Amino acid sequence: MRNGSVAGSADRTSALAPEMLYRRCDQSRLTFATTAELAPLAHAPGQARAIEAIALGLGMRRDGFNIYALGPSGTGKRSVILHLMRQRAADEPTPADWIYVNNFADPHRPNAIQLPPGRGGALRQDMRSLIEELRVAIPAAFESEDYRTRRHVIDGQFKERHDKLISAIEQRAKAQGVGIIRTPMGMGLAPVRNGEVLAPEQFAQLPAEEQERLQQEMEAIHQQLQEVMQQLPRWESERRAAVRDLNREIIRFAIGHLIQALKERYADLPDVTEHLKVVEEDLAENAEEFLLQRAAMAGDGALEAPVRGAGREAGTFDRYLVNLIVDHANDTGAPVLEEDHPSLSNLIGRIEHRSMFGTLVTDFSLIMPGALHKANGGYLVLDARRLLLQPFAWDELKRTMRAREIRIRSAPDLLSLPSASTLDPEPIPCDVKVVLTGDRLLYYLLSEYDPEFGELFKVAADFDDEMARSADSELAYAGLIAGIASREKLQPLDRGAVARMIEHGARLAGDAERLSVRLEGIADLMREADHYARQEGRPVTAAADIQAAIDAQIRRASRIRERVLDEIARGVIMIDSAGAKVGQVNGLSVTQLGGIAFGRPSRITARVRLGKGEVVDIEREVELGGPIHSKGVLILAGFLGGRFARRRPLALSASLVFEQSYGGVEGDSASMAELCAILSMLAGVPIGQNLAITGSVNQNGESQPIGGVNEKIEGFFDVCLRAGLDGRQGVVIPAANVKHLMLRQDVVDAVAAGRFAVHAVAGVDQAMEILTGVEAGVPDAAGKYPPDSVNGRVEAELAALADRAQQFAVGERKGDRA
Numbered sequence: 001m002r003n004g005s006v007a008g009s010a011d012r013t014s015a016l017a018p019e020m021l022y023r024r025c026d027q028s029r030l031t032f033a034t035t036a037e038l039a040p041l042a043h044a045p046g047q048a049r050a051i052e053a054i055a056l057g058l059g060m061r062r063d064g065f066n067i068y069a070l071g072p073s074g075t076g077k078r079s080v081i082l083h084l085m086r087q088r089a090a091d092e093p094t095p096a097d098w099i100y101v102n103n104f105a106d107p108h109r110p111n112a113i114q115l116p117p118g119r120g121g122a123l124r125q126d127m128r129s130l131i132e133e134l135r136v137a138i139p140a141a142f143e144s145e146d147y148r149t150r151r152h153v154i155d156g157q158f159k160e161r162h163d164k165l166i167s168a169i170e171q172r173a174k175a176q177g178v179g180i181i182r183t184p185m186g187m188g189l190a191p192v193r194n195g196e197v198l199a200p201e202q203f204a205q206l207p208a209e210e211q212e213r214l215q216q217e218m219e220a221i222h223q224q225l226q227e228v229m230q231q232l233p234r235w236e237s238e239r240r241a242a243v244r245d246l247n248r249e250i251i252r253f254a255i256g257h258l259i260q261a262l263k264e265r266y267a268d269l270p271d272v273t274e275h276l277k278v279v280e281e282d283l284a285e286n287a288e289e290f291l292l293q294r295a296a297m298a299g300d301g302a303l304e305a306p307v308r309g310a311g312r313e314a315g316t317f318d319r320y321l322v323n324l325i326v327d328h329a330n331d332t333g334a335p336v337l338e339e340d341h342p343s344l345s346n347l348i349g350r351i352e353h354r355s356m357f358g359t360l361v362t363d364f365s366l367i368m369p370g371a372l373h374k375a376n377g378g379y380l381v382l383d384a385r386r387l388l389l390q391p392f393a394w395d396e397l398k399r400t401m402r403a404r405e406i407r408i409r410s411a412p413d414l415l416s417l418p419s420a421s422t423l424d425p426e427p428i429p430c431d432v433k434v435v436l437t438g439d440r441l442l443y444y445l446l447s448e449y450d451p452e453f454g455e456l457f458k459v460a461a462d463f464d465d466e467m468a469r470s471a472d473s474e475l476a477y478a479g480l481i482a483g484i485a486s487r488e489k490l491q492p493l494d495r496g497a498v499a500r501m502i503e504h505g506a507r508l509a510g511d512a513e514r515l516s517v518r519l520e521g522i523a524d525l526m527r528e529a530d531h532y533a534r535q536e537g538r539p540v541t542a543a544a545d546i547q548a549a550i551d552a553q554i555r556r557a558s559r560i561r562e563r564v565l566d567e568i569a570r571g572v573i574m575i576d577s578a579g580a581k582v583g584q585v586n587g588l589s590v591t592q593l594g595g596i597a598f599g600r601p602s603r604i605t606a607r608v609r610l611g612k613g614e615v616v617d618i619e620r621e622v623e624l625g626g627p628i629h630s631k632g633v634l635i636l637a638g639f640l641g642g643r644f645a646r647r648r649p650l651a652l653s654a655s656l657v658f659e660q661s662y663g664g665v666e667g668d669s670a671s672m673a674e675l676c677a678i679l680s681m682l683a684g685v686p687i688g689q690n691l692a693i694t695g696s697v698n699q700n701g702e703s704q705p706i707g708g709v710n711e712k713i714e715g716f717f718d719v720c721l722r723a724g725l726d727g728r729q730g731v732v733i734p735a736a737n738v739k740h741l742m743l744r745q746d747v748v749d750a751v752a753a754g755r756f757a758v759h760a761v762a763g764v765d766q767a768m769e770i771l772t773g774v775e776a777g778v779p780d781a782a783g784k785y786p787p788d789s790v791n792g793r794v795e796a797e798l799a800a801l802a803d804r805a806q807q808f809a810v811g812e813r814k815g816d817r818a
Contacts, residue, residue: 014770015730015757021743023512025499029471030478034492034540040483043080044517045476046467054081057459058088058379058433064458066401067435068384070443071463074520077437078381080463082336085379085435089334095377098326098428099123100364101275102319104282110323110364112426113271117328123272124322126262131317133258134283141254142247150246158239191218248284255283279320318365325349325369326376334378339371342387347371348396349408351423367425372397372406375432384438384446397434401456406430466514474502477515484523490530496543497529504550507742510710525549557596564600569722573660575601576689577716577723583607583681585771586692587658587673588716588731589665590708597708599715601692603659604670606677610801610808611653613641615678618657619665632668636675638699639764643791644798646783651805652798654678668696669706672734675764676771683793685772690726691759692716693767695734701764705736710743717747717756725750730757732767765791 032038043051050069057067069077097120100110115123141147190197191206191214206214259280266272328335339346349370353360371380388394392414400406405427412418436457443460446453467473478498485493493501504525508516516522526541528549533541567573575586587604590597615637619625625633633656641650656674658665672695680687694712696704706712713731720729738760750756761767765776768790777789785792 014759014766015751016738016741016760018748018752020738021741021748021751021758022745023469023503023506023742025474025502026471027495027499029474030495030498032478032495034494035478035482035485035498036492038479038482040486041476041479043083043483044076044467044480044519045473046515046517047076047080047463050077050461050463051080051084053459053461054084054435057435057461058084060459063404064455066433066457067459067461068443068446068457069435069437069461069463070440072439072465072518074518075463075465076517076519077461077463078338079519081381081435081437081461082338085336085381089336089378090332092334092378094328094331094333095335095431096326097121097324097328098369098373098376100323100325100367100425102364104278104319107319107363108423110367110423110425111275112428113269113275114428115269115272117331119266119269120322120324121327121329123266124324126265127320127322130258130262131320134255134317134320137254137258138251138283141250144250147246147250151243154239154242154246158235251284252280255280283320319363321365323365323367325367326373335375336379336381337371337375338381340383340386342371342382342393342397343390344392344396344411345370347393348400348406349373350410351408351425353422362423364423364425367408367423370406370408372400372430372432373428376406376428377431379433379435381435381437384436384442387436388442398452398456400430401432401434402452403427404430465516465518466509466511467517469502469506469511469513469515473515477502477505480517480519481522481526484519484526485530488523488527488530490526491533491539491541493526493529493541493546494543497541497546500543500546501526503742504546507710510707510742511740512742513739525553528552554596557594558598560591560593561596561598561600564598565718565722568601568719575603575719577720577729578690578726580686580688580772582684582686583677584689585673585677585680585687586689586716587670588692588694588712589667589670590711590715597711599708599712601716601719602661602670604656604673604677605659606654606656606674606681608652608654608678608681608801610651610805613637613645613650614653615640616653616655618655619661624661624664626664626666628668629665629670632671632696633674635668635699636671636678636697639675639697639701640678642699643701644795648799648802649805650798651802652682654681667706669694669708669712671695672697672703672764672767675701676767679764679768679790679794680772682797683772683774683790684797685768685774685790685793687771688728688773690720690729691732691771692730693732693771695732695737695761695767697764703734703736703761703763703767705734705740709733709737709740713741713758714744714747717750720756721750725755727755729755730759732759732761732770735760735762 050071054067054069057065067081069081071077094117097115097117099113099115099120101113103109103111204211259276263273263276266276345368347370349372350368351362352366352368353362354366355361371382382397387397392411396409396414406429407427408425410422413422434457440462446457467477481493481498481501485491501522502515505515505517505522506512508518508521525546529541529545532548533545536545538545564573568575576584577586583606585604586601588599589602590599615633617625617630617633620630620633644650656677658670673693675697676687676693679685692712694709695706698704713733716729716731741758743758747756751758759770761770768774768776772790775786775789777785777791779785779791785795787793787796
């Protein structure tokens with residue numbers, strides 16, 4: 001390259017060859033015709049580190065060795081975890097069943113009972129059968145002739161005792177001329193003669209001595225009656241006690257064999273047999289109340305017993321039922337559960353209520369299990385973000401894991417707020433391996449700000465979103481594609497389609513030497529390609545179908561991208577793709593909108609003037625520039641000072657701006673373009689507008705790699721394509737980004753035809769030579785640059801600015817002295 005060359009007329013020898021712009025998959029290495037011949041992979045390759053961590057966490061039955069699987073979404077974390085869990089769980093013992101039963105001593109604190117797997121459901125059915133038997137056996141026992149006879153004897157004994165005492169009093173009264181009269185109001189006393197009650201007038205005609213005697217006799221008899229009446233409640237109590245003892249005896253006889261059969265069936269379970277004993281005692285104590293409703297309906301007042309509550313409304317057998325909250329009757333191995341809505345109640349369970357007489361009531365049968373109950377003895381997978389969004393769920397999960405017991409509590413309980421009548425069920429021991437899935441940022445935030453997190457989740461399974469690309473990994477990738485096709489019931493893919501999928505995997509990774517393992521995007525593309533192949537009636541998905549799906553995805557999301565290109569073509573957004581200008585360069589940026597990223601050029605301009613050595617970032621001054629962008633500007637200022645201000649002060653003030661930028665600017669990928677614009681302005685050398693440049697720069701002037709290089713190149717290519725390709729247009733990128741190139745086929749074809757070029761540079765000097773067509777210049781032994789070189793012109797301009805600054809300072813001092 002010689003001085004005086006046309007700006008932007010880069011030597012074609014500096015351009016990259018077409019084969020460096022896109023790394024194709026060698027189909028000769030794919031030794032299959034279709035994916036139907038391949039053994040499907042169960043999960044994504046390239047996750048050995050994460051799988052080792054999961055294996056450790058699942059195998060460690062120590063406190064705190066729970067797992068946090070971190071990595072971006074779509075990498076197959078969930079499927080890998082569930083697959084490994086199910087493999088391990090299949091060989092582990094099936095955990096116990098759990099039931100809640102009524103606590104007859106304290107109904108508000110139901111008892112929890114553990115049973116071997118499958119026995120919980122059997123006990124529940126046995127108790128239901130027992131209730132059905134009781135509904136028949138108890139009424140039949142009370143309707144038996146034996147019961148009626150014995151009940152009649154008890155009632156007869158009470159009546160006989162009562163009547164005997166009353167008869168003795170009546171005989172005495174009769175002998176003394178006093179009669180006992182029974183009235184609706186009770187019993188009264190009156191004098192009698194010849195069996196007739198004396199009227200008051202007749203009584204008044206009796207001699208005074210007779211009247212006094214009768215009065216005394218009536219008082220004595222009245223006293224005897226009072227004594228008898230005072231004994232009646234005691235006799236009635238004794239009668240009721242005798243009836244109660246009879247009822248208990250009858251009930252024990254009626255239900256004894258039923259309860260005994262259950263005790264024998266569950267003799268190996270002490271907790272169950274103890275509960276059956278309590279049930280038997282409660283039945284014997286309260287069975288009469290179950291007959292009251294029937295007696296009332298029949299109009300029979302013979303049964304006399306107070307109605308007593310025993311945990312539920314009186315008159316039902318429901319309090320003897322069993323609430324089976326965990327049932328493993330049909331399960332083999334340990335449970336594996338994924339809870340996609342980890343709210344407080346879905347995690348630790350809840351207590352439901354029913355409305356009764358205008359109020360909410362509950363009992364043990366309304367206790368509902370949570371995910372921790374169902375996964376107890378096994379494995380539970382939770383999404384960390386969803387868990388943290390649910391009030392109280394995260395804190396209660398940690399409390400449960402620390403205490404190793406599941407205690408059902410509601411949100412009002414946790415806030416100590418008054419609530420409807422509720423229960424305090426006995427907590428259940430907890431042995432669950434918990435796996436959280438989430439992104440890396442959330443993991444690091446929890447590690448930093450939650451001191452309990454590291455104690456409870458000691459194993460981090462870090463899933464990568466990329467894998468190295470090699471011949472072996474491409475074959476593994478083909479197995480992954482075969483696995484997706486098999487699981488999704490898609491048509492087989494031929495060798496060409498697999499090769500195109502591998503190439504697209506590299507493009508998704510933004511690196512020709514790596515492959516994306518974000519399975520969600522890969523699977524979606526395969527589903528669309530399968531759809532197009534079926535539409536065309538092909539039994540096998542081909543490369544054309546994969547390309548059609550890629551093109552369709554891009555088109556669906558390209559409205560804004562095409563609008564930007566239209567505005568550039570119309571001149572509304574001012575971007576030049578021809579000519580040359582001093583202090584102006586085409587920078588490149590990437591816009592990310594939803595699932596699509598596209599590149600777009602931006603005009604960057606620089607202006608210099610006499611100053612104190614500062615470089616003003618206008619974006620930063622108006623608070624549109626982010627910290628990384630501002631850092632890039634300060635770095636280029638450091639480069640200018642280090643190269644050109646070692647012997648004299650940097651007496652310039654430079655300003656940089658992204659023209660027509662109305663949003664935030666972040667990142668340092670434009671710092672090379674900004675430096676080139678300042679050097680062009682200082683040297684007075686125009687930059688070719690047929691070129692665009694991207695890359696960051698360090699203080700040594702070296703070009704550093706940036707992200708989104710493919711999208712940036714394609715963005716400027718699309719602008720030039722609409723303006724018309726003339727063979728002089730191209731893009732300048734850092735040499736370190738060459739390994740990342742996986743460009744669109746139309747860009748590669750244009751480069752191969754000599755209509756477009758991609759240049760790779762190692763530093764700012766090489767970039768300036770390509771952009772301006774002028775040699776950058778190399779310093780001689782004295783540190784001087786050739787005067788006609790870019791660096792020489794910059795050095796001369798900065799020297800002139802320093803001299804003018806010195807003259808200005810001297811003039812000011814003279815003016816001050818005058």
